[in-house]
Amino acid sequence: KQEVTQIPAALSVPEGENLVLNCSFTDSAIYNLQWFRQDPGKGLTSLLLIQSSQREQTSGRLNASLDKSSGRSTLYIAASQPGDSATYLCAVESDSWGKLQFGSGTQVVVTP
């Protein structure tokens, strides 16, 4: 059974510092991995989706890498801002039916 882990559960950094968020999964047979952002009391917003054949995806200050063989993905957020404060969730799709397996998230606080 696929298990997805995100460590640490919480992270606090000063504004301007680069953020590094980790996601690990136990079964390397995945179709894709997605990173989501969740603000308090709100739904999830998709940040990046990496297909299994890709090594990384970039969008603005965000860059996500995928290493299937080691079961790891890393989300980098450059030059963090207070507006980046949120919970970041990773999810893997391991079968062909669109079902996502989520990690429990990393809560990020960026202090001014």
Next chain:
Amino acid sequence: NAGVTQTPKFQVLKTGQSMTLQCAQDMNHEYMSWYRQDPGMGLRLIHYSVGAGITDQGEVPNGYNVSRSTTEDFPLRLLSAAPSQTSVYFCASSPYRRGNTDTQYFGPGTRLTVL
């Protein structure tokens, strides 16, 4: 486009009561799903649908029913609410190609408390 909408936003039920959580999307997505989110845990899949008339169970289906009569709507029914069903419920949708699902779009959630 309104995207994925969910109603109600908040609901309090007594043990044994039944209710339906509504989910609708206006993006003509074939794939829709329901997740629950509990403190300290990631989202867990309850039920999903790959098109009108087709539904299947996810990881935690017990106590919930779904049906999909139209592409737009995917209601989640709680048959007899229990305190263990206190959670935040999210509906999601996406275009669907088997084996290569696109980004999933999530609704704002319904916060349910069962007393």
